[in-house]
Amino acid sequence: MKIKEVVCALERFAPLPLQDGFDNAGLQIGLTDAEVTGALLCLDVTEAVIDEAIALECNLIISHHPLLFKGYKSITGKDYIECCIIKAIKNEIAIYSSHTNLDNASGGVNFKIAEKIGLKNVQILSP
Numbered sequence: 001m002k003i004k005e006v007v008c009a010l011e012r013f014a015p016l017p018l019q020d021g022f023d024n025a026g027l028q029i030g031l032t033d034a035e036v037t038g039a040l041l042c043l044d045v046t047e048a049v050i051d052e053a054i055a056l057e058c059n060l061i062i063s064h065h066p067l068l069f070k071g072y073k074s075i076t077g078k079d080y081i082e083c084c085i086i087k088a089i090k091n092e093i094a095i096y097s098s099h100t101n102l103d104n105a106s107g108g109v110n111f112k113i114a115e116k117i118g119l120k121n122v123q124i125l126s127p
Contacts (some may be wrong), residue, residue, distance in 0.1 A: 003060055003094050004032035006039065010062070010098055014108055018124075019101040024066045029085065030094020036060050045095055047080060050087045059093050064109075066097035 007027055019025045038058035042049045045067040053061050067084055077083050088095055103109045104124060114122040 001036050002032065003027070003030055003034050003036055003096075006036060006060060006062075007032065007096060010096065011101075014098050014102040014105040016101055018104040019099060020104075022069075023100045024069050025097050025099045025101045028066060028068045028095045028097055029088050030060070030096075031092075034059060034092070034094065045084055045088075045097075047083055047087060050084055050091070050093060053093055054091050059091075061088070061093060061095045063095065063097045064099060064102065066099055067095055 011026075014025075016026055036059065038053075038056055039060040039062055040049065040053045040056060040058040042061060042063050044065045045061060045063045049061060049063075053059070067081060072082070072085075075082050075085050077086055087093075101108075105111075106124065111122055
């Protein structure tokens, strides 16, 4: 299976247009034509998460919170985000984030929370 096939499946469930304006969900790093060797799911991408993906031979990390929220003029390793970018690219690891689009999707995070606390007639107010 290729990364683009995983991306399509994720976006069928949680379409990118459902994300809030501030968000940056989607494929953040990686080549869509790469074959998936394994996928690691996490809340936040950290160097430790990337190290775990390397150890488990996973070339796809699917996170809830995006690693990248802003544009970068240079990538020099000066902070943990830049170190993660460098490590992921160096190890050919793709990073896909599904954040507020997953929160807002029908059957997504917010719907599951509402279900767990017993809310009825739940509906999306606005994406």
